[in-house]
Amino acid sequence: MTTDSTDTRAQRRKSPKKPENALVSADRAGAGLDRGFAGLAKAAGIFILIILAFVAIFLSWNSVGALYQEEEGLIIGRFLSYAWPFALGTVVVAILALIMGAPIAIAVALYISHYAPPKASKTIGYIIDLLAAIPSVVYGAWGMFVLAPAMVPLYHWLSQWLYTWPEENLGWGIPFFAGSPGLGQNIFTASVVLAVMILPIISSVCREIFIQTPKLHEEAALALGATRWEMIKMAVFPFARPGIISGVMLGLGRALGETMAVVMVVSGLGFQLSIISPGNSTIPREIALNFGETGHGTERWHQLVALGLVLFVITLAVNMVARWIVSRHKEFSGAN
Amino acid sequence: MSETETRENSSQTPTPASVAGPAGPSGQQDPSELIRPRSLTGNVLPKWFLPATAAVGVVVGFVISYLIGGQSVNYALWFVLAAIIYVLLSYLVTRQQLNKRKATDGLWRNLVYVAFVIALIPLISVIWSVVVDGFQGITHSSFWTQDMSQNAARTREQAIHEGEAPMGGGVLHAIIGSLLITLTATIISVPIGLLTSIYLVEYSRGGPLSRGITFFVDVMTGIPSIVAGLFGVAAMQTILVMGNQLGLWSYTAGNYSMGITAAIALCVLMIPVVVRTTEEMLRVVPNELREASYALGVRKWRTVLKVVIPTAISGIAAGVTLAIARVIGETAPILLTAGTLTRVNWDMFAGSMMSLPVYIYQTFRYPFGGPGELAYLSEQRAWGAALVLIMIVMTLNLIARIIANVFAPKKTGR
Known part of the structure; x- marks a missing residue:
């Protein structure tokens, strides 16, 4: 072997033109191509940064028109009074969806990783993953035609017992449940649809991390006489906490930015306190419904772009917080 | 602690081999108890307990939802009541018969199961409505071969509705x-x-x-x-x-x-x-x-x-x-x-x-x-x-x- 390779090297030194290796022989251009390819790869990476910078610059640049007009000067107040109901609606819908969706998603992940029969759990997990891929417009159609009518009796009940009855007997009803539900096309139905949509996402992230819990930790807990729930509480959850948080934050980000489900489910526009009667809106819904019909460069157009910027900043903040929590917990989790 | 009891008992009781030996089982104890001492099996509820509790939940839930709904049953209400009764009843009985730790364990297991069922209902409903309603749509040959340019006018849709024109328009x-x-x-x-x-x-x-x-x-x-x-x-x-x-x-x-x-x-x-x-x-x-x-x-x-x-x-x-x-x-x-x-x-x-x-x-x-x-x-x-x-x-x-x-x-x- 050794002699062989020294022979080859000697040969090559003698007659560099003579090819011995197919890979080497085609490589005439040598260092230039090497540098070129490295440059190309680097350029692609920089291009991505440019795209993102472009998104940010474009959004901020075109938002200026919503805050400042040459004839009128600063009009921040007008924009804020226009934007706050949408921002509030977005946050409320996303948080309602999270309250309903996250506990169930974590329980489903726990079911798949620790409760389901081992043979079935892989299939169930795969089916849940597939459900995460269903397009949002399909969930929107389902919410519009199936869920909204089915929710109407619940809304009547809520309105009766949380608003009408206390108002008549105590003089004050909870304003969130005032009004008539109509066809059930309100932001509460929208947040139920969003909860269903984010459930597979949160659940698959949590399941991944639950499965990775060190077997030794689990077995140690069981060997000390812990019941299954105590084992989960003592071994699985501490290990999985950063994963659970990042999964929930991922779901929150998705719920904040979700457009079509809200557009299709909610009807009505004006802001109101009630979450069970038609009305209210979210930022993505406002943009999707109006952007096509608004002339380029008008104040309204600038306002819509500025709304997009607000949404971008909110989702960015959520993602950053998630990352920060995960990195902070990693140091203390005692895993590895 | 039940663990220590278990260990002591099992060291004292005869091994299965001696039970199955020619001497036969001793008359004092039930042979099945010798093979599997009571201290091991006694601390669990019978196998029929959970199904029975679930059945009670379903029946009582049906009755209550029947009474509330005024002779017509709301399926969602029925399901919610059945789930609540099942979870609570099994928790209380386990706690009374066995101990608090086992009851908590069972409570969380039941909650996880119920959450899984709750998660499945909307997901199955989505798939079901798309497949059932969508199947009608894709069976028309025009669905795959035409666009919607012919159907923009109301008259054409009216004609299809009244059966004067074949189903047209597609994706x-x-x-x-x-x-x-x-x-x-x-x-x-x-x-x-x-x-x-x-x-x-x-x-x-x-x-x-x-x-x-x-x-x-x-x-x-x-x-x-x-x-x-x-x-x-x-x-x-x-x-x-x-x-x-x-x-x-x-x-x-x-x-x-x-x-x-x-x-x-x-x-x-x-x-x-x-x-x-x-x-x-x-x-x-x-x-x-x-x-x-x-x-x-x-x-x-x-x-x-x-x-x-x-x-x-x-x-x-x-x-x-x-x-x-x-x-x-x-x-x-x-x-x-x-x-x-x-x-x-x-x-x-x-x-x-x-x-x-x-x-x-x-x-x-x-x-x-x-x-x-x-x-x-x-x-x-x-x-x-x-x-x-x-x-x-x-x-x-x-x-x-x-x-x-x-x-x-x-x-x-x-």
């Missing part, structure tokens, strides 16, 4: 539009994404640029799809205005509604997915392969192209397929950028373009022939389109999984 234009837009987005995104991940894995040595790229790719994953749509519009308007000023064409900024604009918007959503998945795949390529290649005197770029990428190609293909599956269902960005259309448009650079998700939204929201008695025709087509879209997405996911499993490189001997 051909939407399928063509979806495929064109997604294909263009893929052609733009995959080289950029792949080259970026090659840079991250092969060339960067953890410098500030690579850390920045990784960070901002993460940020990009979180961009809401509607913001990507806004960006697509803005980018195209800028390009159009610039080209106009340079005298390249005479589009105005208002003519942005094109297939290519949608493709640009989708790229923003697709590139981060491609980078993340391919980066992961390139990282699992064993370093020995690269070193072997360098040892043979092969240059780095050829090593990457001929050794690293072929090794990881199955993972890369699976990742790209998943990225396609993600963007093909996006509605909002395409609605903003490519608009809507009722006929086939093959030209990515001129005029609006219909796509499947936008078709579903548009047809549900604004039925052809107006809302009212003619709306069911449009809804039938829209459910059909939803079924087609779901089938495309599911098939892409399955293909990705198959590629990843079947064509995966054989593991090294270690």
Whole structure:
């Protein structure tokens, strides 16, 4: 072997033109191509940064028109009074969806990783993953035609017992449940649809991390006489906490930015306190419904772009917080 | 503690072998108790306990919901009551008969089971309504071969409704539009994404640029799809205005509604997915392969192209397929950028373009022939389109999984 390779090297030194290796022989251009390819790869990476910078610059640049007009000067107040109901609606819908969706998603992940029969759990997990891929417009159609009518009796009940009855007997009803539900096309139905949509996402992230819990930790807990729930509480959850948080934050980000489900489910526009009667809106819904019909460069157009910027900043903040929590917990989790 | 009792008892009781021996079982104790001492079996409830509790919950829940609902049963209420009664009853009985720890364990197990059932109900309902309603839509031959240009007028829908004309109108234009837009987005995104991940894995040595790229790719994953749509519009308007000023064409900024604009918007959503998945795949390529290649005197770029990428190609293909599956269902960005259309448009650079998700939204929201008695025709087509879209997405996911499993490189001997 050794002699062989020294022979080859000697040969090559003698007659560099003579090819011995197919890979080497085609490589005439040598260092230039090497540098070129490295440059190309680097350029692609920089291009991505440019795209993102472009998104940010474009959004901020075109938002200026919503805050400042040459004839009128600063009009921040007008924009804020226009934007706050949408921002509030977005946050409320996303948080309602999270309250309903996250506990169930974590329980489903726990079911798949620790409760389901081992043979079935892989299939169930795969089916849940597939459900995460269903397009949002399909969930929107389902919410519009199936869920909204089915929710109407619940809304009547809520309105009766949380608003009408206390108002008549105590003089004050909870304003969130005032009004008539109509066809059930309100932001509460929208947040139920969003909860269903984010459930597979949160659940698959949590399941991944639950499965990775060190077997030794689990077995140690069981060997000390812990019941299954105590084992989960003592071994699985501490290990999985950063994963659970990042999964929930991922779901929150998705719920904040979700457009079509809200557009299709909610009807009505004006802001109101009630979450069970038609009305209210979210930022993505406002943009999707109006952007096509608004002339380029008008104040309204600038306002819509500025709304997009607000949404971008909110989702960015959520993602950053998630990352920060995960990195902070990693140091203390005692895993590895 | 029950554990210590168990241990003492089992050390005192005879072994199964001596029980089965010629002497026969001693008359004092039940033989089954010798084989499995009571201390081991006594601390559990009988097997029929949980099914019986569930049955009680279902029956009592039915009765209560029957009484509340005034002789008509609300299924949701029935389910909720049954679940509450089952969970509470089993907890209380276990706590009374056994101990608090076992009861808590059982409580959480039951809650997890109930949560799983609750999660399944809407998900099954979604699939069920799409498949049942959509199946009617896709069985008409016109569904696959026609666009909607004939059906825009109310008279045509009226004629179909009254049986004077055959069922017409389909999603051909939407399928063509979806495929064109997604294909263009893929052609733009995959080289950029792949080259970026090659840079991250092969060339960067953890410098500030690579850390920045990784960070901002993460940020990009979180961009809401509607913001990507806004960006697509803005980018195209800028390009159009610039080209106009340079005298390249005479589009105005208002003519942005094109297939290519949608493709640009989708790229923003697709590139981060491609980078993340391919980066992961390139990282699992064993370093020995690269070193072997360098040892043979092969240059780095050829090593990457001929050794690293072929090794990881199955993972890369699976990742790209998943990225396609993600963007093909996006509605909002395409609605903003490519608009809507009722006929086939093959030209990515001129005029609006219909796509499947936008078709579903548009047809549900604004039925052809107006809302009212003619709306069911449009809804039938829209459910059909939803079924087609779901089938495309599911098939892409399955293909990705198959590629990843079947064509995966054989593991090294270690």
